[in-house]
Amino acid sequence: MSRLIVISNRVSAPTGSHSGAQGGLAVALSAALREYRGIWFGWSGETTEQFTGHINLQRAHDITTATVDLEAQDVEEYYDGYANRTLWPLFHYRIDLAEYERGFAGGYQRVNQRFADTVRPLIEPDDVVWVQDYHLLPLGDELRKRGCANRIGFFLHIPWPPLRLLSTLPEAAQLVRTLFAYDVVGLHTEEWLESFRDFVVTELGGTVDGDVVSLDGRSIRAIACPIGIDAKEFAALSRSTRARLAFRQMRDSAVGRDMIVGVDRLDYSKGLEERFLGYERFLKEHPGERKEVFLLQIAPPSRGSVETYQKIRTGLEGLSGRINGAFADLDWVPIRYVNQGYPRDVLAGVYRAAKIGLVTPLRDGMNLVAKEYVAAQDPEDPGVLILSKFAGAAIQLKQAVIVNPYSAEEMSDAIITALKMPREERIERWRALMDNVEREDVIWWRQRFTDVLLNVPQAADAAAPAP
Ligand code: ADQ
DSSP: OOOEEEEEEEOOOOOSSSSSOOOHHHHHHHHHHHHTTOEEEEEEEEEESSOOOOOEEEEETTEEEEEEEEEHHHIIIIIIIIIIIIIHHHHTTOTTTOOOOHHHHHHHHHHHHHHHHHHGGGOOTTOEEEEESGGGTTHHHHHHHTTOOSEEEEEOOSOOOOHHHHTTSTTHHHHHHHGGGSSEEEESSHHHHHHHHHIIIIITOOEEETTEEEETTEEEEEEEOOOOOOHHHHHHHTTSHHHHHHHHHHHHHHTTOEEEEEEOOBOGGGOHHHHHHHHHHHHHHOGGGGGGEEEEEEOOBOOTTSHHHHHHHHHHHHHHHHHHHHHOBTTBOSEEEEOOOOOHHHHHHHHHHOSEEEEOOSSBSOOHHHHHHHHTSOTTSOOEEEEETTBGGGGTOTTSEEEOTTOHHHHHHHHHHHHHOOHHHHHHHHHHHHHHHHHTOHHHHHHHHHHHHHHSOOOTTTTSOOO
16 A cells, blocks of 8 residues: 655644644544555754754654754745745735745745755655645645656645736746646635636646646646545534533633634634624624623634734734723623634534634635534534635535625624524534535545545656646
């Protein structure tokens, strides 16, 4: 059986327990790596004076991780720069925030080359390589240039932007061409896939035949493959001792009020400001409901070294302060705004205690919080998921209350609808949602992708560089 080599920007070493703040992806990939006796390669998160390519190999919980340190300039140009100040905003349709600098593009290319140089000797002829996310778009091409003829797949965890937006990026054509070094390219939804194909066909003159996309004599499989969560595990987690404790604490502190919960990384794509404004609108339009509810927003800071992220943090502090100042009373505060991460079992208990899960990103590749919220509910008395139509998850979670997060009025209407929803309707909607979350779970996602990847013929000319 082939070994699996997963390559991503960072490696989340599996803890072997659920009490860490480990994300769903780490859990998903860990299971695959265990099954295929694989290696997970990525940046250690540490910096070094001079890049040496020294690999730190570690083995824990049946998984081998291989990490490498980067130079401070690498982190600045590749990670803070091109990944988080150029590609992330652009791919989330925010060209107003995207910064196009040759220094960033150069650093991005350099780090991808450094990754390729470092990981190449670890790859054996029968290994299957799976590259993750927007930090490493050109990595497959760099590996091919180093003679790697293995099957290589790529999965993008964020949206793919429409042609008109992507073409604002100076290196767009070059970057997209490098994707043809892979055998399989996966995106979460048909919508993102459609935009990818549109760019290849319209901008580069490629062709599409079913899920085969061809450019300059090289064909790849491009597929929509929505990621899921480990639903069974998460449902079990929501009944664990720590989850029960968190559930009880939340219910006690709610003193009979309904809790609305939001859980997101502090990121402009998650629509937190619009969410607060929608909630404010609800408080204004429904004065009778005010003291019956509160919003708990959990948002741990991320990418703090990027200025936009510092601004959004300050903006949200101001906004929540203003709303609390305007509406709070001696015995009630409308928004509890918490800036830290919590272990997954605690989070599961919090989700379960919430009458409404408010998941309203402005643009999101998928959004796993929506699925976790569903999986954590009590089947006898489930809460209601309010979900943005702009999250990839909206394609699967059709029985949620779907909203346009740009409209404060729609958000307000959705909150009152969810609060007043009869129990039978809540149960009916939840069952349909849970059915999807369980069926199209993370194992389904991973198998779907690896099945396609393992079935592509290993091209004799695969060692040739991409066009
Ligand atoms: P993210 O943008 O990080 O992921 P999301 O899919 O919601 O977004 O995943 C966040 C994860 O972090 C969830 O598992 C959640 O439980 C966890 N998390 C968030 N806040 C937390 C907190 N305060 N404490 C502990 N854990 C917390 C990117 C894309 C998404 C895509 C995923 C996977 O942007 O669209 O769904 O990758 O492909």
